[in-house]
Amino acid sequence: xxxxxxxxxxxxxxxxxxxxxxxxxxxxxxxxxxxxxxxxxxxxxxxxxxxxxxxxxxxxxxxxxxxxxxxxxxxxxxxxxxxx
Amino acid sequence: xxxxxxxxxxxxxxxxxxxxxxxxxxxxxxxxxxxxxxxxxxxxxxxxxxxxxxxxxxxxxxxxxxxxxxxxxxxxxxxxxxxxxxxxxxxxxxxxxxxxxxxxxxxxxxxxxxxxxxxxxxxxxxxxxxxxxxxxxxxxxxxxxxxxxxxxxxxxxxxxxxxxxxxxxxxxxxxxxxxxxxxxxxxxxxxxxxxxxxxxxxxxxxxxxxxxxxxxxxxxxxxxxxxxxxxxxxxxxxxxxxxxxxxxxxxxxxxxxxxxxxxxxxxxxxxxxxxxxxxxxxxxxxxxxxxxxxxxxxxxxxxxxxxxxxxxxxxxxxxxxxxxxxxxxxxxxxxxxxxxxxxxxxxxxxxxxxxxxxxxxxxxxxxxxxxxxxxxxxxxxxxxxxxxxxxxxxxxxxxxxxxxxxxxxxxxxxxxxxxxxxxxxxxxxxxxxxxxxxxxxxxxxxxxxxxxxxxxxxxxxxxxxxxx
Numbered sequence: 001x002x003x004x005x006x007x008x009x010x011x012x013x014x015x016x017x018x019x020x021x022x023x024x025x026x027x028x029x030x031x032x033x034x035x036x037x038x039x040x041x042x043x044x045x046x047x048x049x050x051x052x053x054x055x056x057x058x059x060x061x062x063x064x065x066x067x068x069x070x071x072x073x074x075x076x077x078x079x080x081x082x083x084x
Numbered sequence: 085x086x087x088x089x090x091x092x093x094x095x096x097x098x099x100x101x102x103x104x105x106x107x108x109x110x111x112x113x114x115x116x117x118x119x120x121x122x123x124x125x126x127x128x129x130x131x132x133x134x135x136x137x138x139x140x141x142x143x144x145x146x147x148x149x150x151x152x153x154x155x156x157x158x159x160x161x162x163x164x165x166x167x168x169x170x171x172x173x174x175x176x177x178x179x180x181x182x183x184x185x186x187x188x189x190x191x192x193x194x195x196x197x198x199x200x201x202x203x204x205x206x207x208x209x210x211x212x213x214x215x216x217x218x219x220x221x222x223x224x225x226x227x228x229x230x231x232x233x234x235x236x237x238x239x240x241x242x243x244x245x246x247x248x249x250x251x252x253x254x255x256x257x258x259x260x261x262x263x264x265x266x267x268x269x270x271x272x273x274x275x276x277x278x279x280x281x282x283x284x285x286x287x288x289x290x291x292x293x294x295x296x297x298x299x300x301x302x303x304x305x306x307x308x309x310x311x312x313x314x315x316x317x318x319x320x321x322x323x324x325x326x327x328x329x330x331x332x333x334x335x336x337x338x339x340x341x342x343x344x345x346x347x348x349x350x351x352x353x354x355x356x357x358x359x360x361x362x363x364x365x366x367x368x369x370x371x372x373x374x375x376x377x378x379x380x381x382x383x384x385x386x387x388x389x390x391x392x393x394x395x396x397x398x399x400x401x402x403x404x405x406x407x408x409x410x411x412x413x414x415x416x417x418x419x420x421x422x423x424x425x426x427x428x429x430x431x432x433x434x435x436x437x438x439x440x441x442x443x444x445x446x447x448x449x450x451x452x453x454x455x456x457x458x459x460x461x462x463x464x465x466x467x468x469x470x471x472x473x474x475x476x477x478x479x480x481x482x483x484x485x486x487x488x489x490x491x492x493x494x495x496x497x498x499x500x501x502x503x504x505x506x507x508x509x510x511x512x513x514x515x516x517x518x519x520x521x522x523x524x525x526x527x528x529x530x531x532x533x534x535x536x537x538x539x540x541x542x543x544x545x546x547x548x549x550x551x552x
Contacts, residue, residue, distance in 0.1 A: 011459055031460050033430060034524035063459025065520055 003080035006064075006072035013039075013061040013069055015076040020056040023047060029061035042069045050074070050083045087217035087246070087266040093127055096270050100243060102131050105204035109196075109241060111234035112142035112166075113209065113221060113370065117280025120209040120247045123272070125149040128158065137161040137182065139203055141192060141233040141391075142438070145169025146280060157181070163201060165192055166436035175534065176432045176551040184535025184548060186426060189369065190395025190402075190442040191540035193236040197392060200542070206241035208234045209275045213248040214256045217263030221388070222371075222381040224250035226276040229350075229371025229380050231260040235390035238265045249275050260388050282373045288330050288353070289323030296484040297453050298327035300505065301411065304480060304487055306335065307503045308496050310409050310449055313341050317363075318348040318404070318443055319411040321372040324453050326353055328411050336362050347394065347403050348410075348439055350386070355379040358386060367403045369394040369439075395442035397540055402446070404439075410447040412440055414454045414481075416468045419510055421475030421490050423452060424468035426537060429461050431529050431551050437472050442540055444477035449496070456483035461524065462517035464510060469529070471546040472537060486513045528552065 001019070008014045013029075025047075027039045043057055055077075059069065077083045090096045108128075110121045121140065126149055128136065136159045143150065143164055150171050153159050161182030162175070175184055187195060195201040210231070211224035221231040226249060238244050238261045245268045246261065289295065301324075305311055311332065319325035330353065336343065343363040346354050350368040352375030357363050359379075366386045371377045379386045392399045404410075415434065416424040423444070428434045444450040454463050463483065479496060481488040488510040489497040500507045530550035537545040 031524070033527035035460055035522065037525065038522050063461070065460060066522065 001080070003076050005076035005079060008060050008062055011063050011065070011068070013059050013064040013072055015072045016058045017076050017080045017082070018056045021054055023053050024056040026056070026058045027061065028059070031061070031063055038066070039069055042066050043073055046070050046073050050077060052077060052082050055082060086215060087263065087269050090268055090270045092272070093124065093270055096245065096268055097127060099268065100205065102127060103133055105242065106135055107137045107139065107202050107204040109139040109203045109206040109237045110141070111208055111231065111237065112140060112144060113228040113231055113233060114226070114276040114281050116144045116146040117226070117276040117278060118144070118146065118209060119274060119276050120207060121147050122149040124207045124247070125153055129153055129156065132158070134158050135160045137163070139163045139201060141165055142436070143167035143169070143171050147171060161185070163187060164436065165189055166438050168434050172433040179532060179534035179550045186436050186535060186537045186548065188395065188437040188442045188540045189233065189391045189439045190397060191538060191542070193390065193392035194396040194398055194540060195542070196236040196240050197396070199240070203237055203241040205243045205245060206237035207245050207247060208238060208261065210246040210248045210261060211275065212250045212252055212256070213246055213269055214252045214254065214263070216255065217246065217266035217269055218256040218259035219246055219248070219261040219266070220256055220259055222377050223252065224248070226274060226278060226281065227377050228281050229377035230368045230388040232369035232389055232394060233391050235260060236392055238262070243267050245270060247272060247275055249273060287323060288326045291323070293455050293484045294324045294327060297324050297455065297482055298331055300484070300487060301328050301451060301453055301482045302331040302335065303503070303505055304451070304482060304500060305332070305409060307505065308449065308499045311335055311341060314344045315408045316345045316347070316406055317343055317409045318346060318407055318447070320413065321349050321351050322413055325411045325413070326351065328453065329353055333357050333362055345403070347407060348443065350376040352376060355386070358383065367394065395439055395540065404443050404446040407443060407447040409449045409451065410443040411451050411453055412444060414452045414463065416465050417452060417454070417463060417478070417481055418465045418468045418475070419514065421478040421481065421510065422468045422471045423473040423478060424470045426470040426472045427548065429469055430527060431469055431549060433548070437537070441473040441477070444473045445540065450477055450479045452478055452481045454481070454483060456485050456513065456517045457521055460521050462514065462521050464514040464517060465526070470537060470548060474545065481510065481513070483513060485516050488513050
């Protein structure tokens with residue numbers, strides 16, 4: 001089952017989680033050149049922190065700041081039952 | 085001798101050999117409502133004229149025939165002051181067989197007058213023309229107001245063609261374009277679409293960040309003593325600029341201060357201040373809305389001016405030589421106060437100087453107003469992607485989180501530091517932005533240089549790179 005959190009609006013991002021046996025993190029961003037690595041890092045660090053390794057994370061970003069990306073991911077993980 | 089009147093472009097091309105003349109100019113006063121450029125260029129497409137060098141004063145998204153000619157490889161070079169939309173995107177991605185040259189409004193007029201830029205045929209949309217070929221922009225079926233950007237073309241082109249849908253039976257007594265300069269008048273059904281002619285961006289911002297920037301700007305202007313009897317002022321038609329103008333008007337009313345003139349692009353907000361006696365004259369190179377067009381037609385103190393008189397440094401009557409304060413925007417600024425309004429942070433063409441560098445160069449005080457961050461992109465770069473206006477011409481940068489003063493303006497800095505305004509170094513301002521966004525990784529520019537930014541002095545300010 002896919003779960004989402006966030007919106008594809010300016011300064012926000014939409015996170016979509018789908019089942020996977022390994023961790024996959026995919027980032028699309030209007031500021032990919034400037035911040036693609038930074039977004040990837042926030043997503044991975046957050047997954048590490050919550051010990052989630054088997055999930056596919058897609059992030060469709062429209063210029064969200066780090067704390068927004070992180071909050072959207074945590075919400076999606078909770079909605080999907082990946083974490084409490 | 086009066087010009088030759090033609091009743092179609094087909095008839096015109098019986099007089100002019102379409103294949104012989106490659107340097108063509110147009111003005112952009114009809115903006116996205118312009119029919120003239122597309123209609124004229126359709127003939128060049130159909131006749132498969134190659135090696136064109138176009139000199140439109142600006143390029144708007146609706147100028148789709150230009151895109152078609154680019155795709156067919158018929159255009160060698162483009163010289164303009166501003167471009168956005170699909171043409172800008174295409175040139176960023178593909179470049180040109182020749183060169184893209186980005187000029188300023190004053191620099192374009194100067195260059196045409198000096199003969200550095202040769203115009204073979206100027207195709208000029210003219211809202212109202214009389215039997216002698218005299219023309220104004222504030223009368224007719226499709227009025228645009230001032231024709232300021234077309235005047236140098238009309239005087240210096242090899243062949244000057246007016247395209248109109250309104251021929252007046254009464255003579256025009258004080259024309260912007262003189263009939264003696266006109267060779268042909270082509271009568272068409274419509275030169276434009278009224279909905280696209282007015283820019284529609286002329287409302288005062290209510291966005292909290294814009295409001296904050298505007299009130300800091302006005303407070304800073306007050307602190308440096310700029311709001312005084314007889315001061316002169318220019319602001320664009322952007323929402324923040326208009327809010328600055330609006331807040332200024334309140335202070336001027338309270339203190340009974342009258343400004344000497346406003347210059348540049350004129351809106352209904354400027355007109356209201358003229359009519360309220362808050363400003364003595366409007367020098368109008370471009371009308372942004374119908375209120376401005378109507379005012380130009382009826383008010384003697386609302387004066388249409390040519391781009392040369394507006395901003396050509398070699399023009400003895402240059403209006404902005406007397407400018408005290410200008411408010412300008414920025415896509416990016418850098419630690420040396422250079423400003424970019426030509427490309428975005430991805431290196432794609434999104435605009436151009438227009439009068440940015442002109443007014444910044446001349447004005448006693450140049451204020452850049454901008455949000456400190458747009459989305460995740462911080463305003464202040466170590467080095468701007470493209471230099472549109474040199475940092476030496478910029479005095480204040482006002483953002484919602486702080487004001488940076490150019491280090492050489494110790495006079496302004498001393499006055500601002502006597503207030504409670506958030507004055508800080510540009511490095512501090514940049515660090516504040518980075519504390520939210522992180523430091524962006526600048527995408528490498530494409531290796532191929534596709535064009536240049538040329539200042540009004542003819543100095544090449546920067547190269548424009550192909551988008552990778």
